[in-house]
Ligand SMILES: NC(=O)C1=CN([C@@H]2O[C@H](COP(=O)(O)OP(=O)(O)OC[C@H]3O[C@@H](n4cnc5c(N)ncnc54)[C@H](O)[C@@H]3O)[C@@H](O)[C@H]2O)C=CC1
């Protein structure tokens with residue numbers, strides 16, 4: 001059975017571990033890690049059938065087949081190269097880190113060298129399947145419009161650097177408009193989905209991102225518009241936020257669960 005290490009025990013990591021613990025995913029949860037020890041303690045308390053070891057990344061990679069990063073963009077720099085050097089496959093949910101072309105190249109080079117796979121789940125959006133198909137011909141534009149409650153944007157570097165008072169926002173307000181390359185750094189905990197879109201489509205320099213704060217919202221909305229030689233499509237997901245992290249949509253955790261389930265499943269149905 002596939003041995004898994006989960007790096008990051010927050011909203012997504014905890015849901016993923018609970019899905020393994022409940023038997024929903026047929027893998028062995030061998031190890032977990034979080035820089036906040038209490039997060040590992042709290043997570044272990046919630047698990048009924050498994051008792052993973054708490055191992056730092058250097059030790060985790062010696063024992064597992066696949067490492068799942070669900071921590072932060074910063075953690076990707078530590079976790080992904082370490083896993084690949086140890087010939088482990090990796091799933092990474094903090095996809096925005098791969099806007100760094102050096103990290104992206106190192107990752108793909110290492111994965112090729114060691115014959116490993118790097119899985120980047122769809123996260124909190126729908127439509128990557130259509131975008132990937134459409135990419136075989138010309139794509140004219142890809143636009144992500146993300147609308148969240150202002151509290152979900154709190155702490156983002158862009159909000160801090162521009163002294164934006166989120167409490168003063170009383171109506172729908174455009175906070176940011178730019179390209180994905182800038183957006184994923186400016187809002188590292190809000191628009192990792194812009195990175196997945198960029199990688200599946202026309203790249204970080206051409207993928208447009210608009211971020212709107214709306215205090216009337218209780219859901220995280222991601223709308224994607226794609227125009228190309230194939231025609232056009234729009235997807236819109238109105239996401240229920242994770243109860244433990246309002247920045248993160250529940251669908252993102254479900255996407256990580258679904259990706260891991262697919263990796264573990266011996267039967268692969270469909271194209
Ligand atoms: N691709 C997508 O669609 C989505 C991606 N994300 C990203 O996924 C990641 C996880 O999201 P959540 O579980 O909601 O976050 P969270 O904040 O609830 O949990 C993250 C956990 O990882 C730990 N952590 C962070 N950096 C670490 C490091 N360098 N070393 C060790 N532990 C570290 C934290 O202590 C925390 O317990 C975040 O980067 C988030 O921005 C979130 C939602 C959607």
Ligand SMILES: O=C([O-])CC(=O)C(=O)O
Pocket residue numbers: 123124188189190191192193194220239247248249250252
């Ligand atoms: O969960 C979401 O709504 C999307 C998100 O935070 C991200 O892409 O970083």
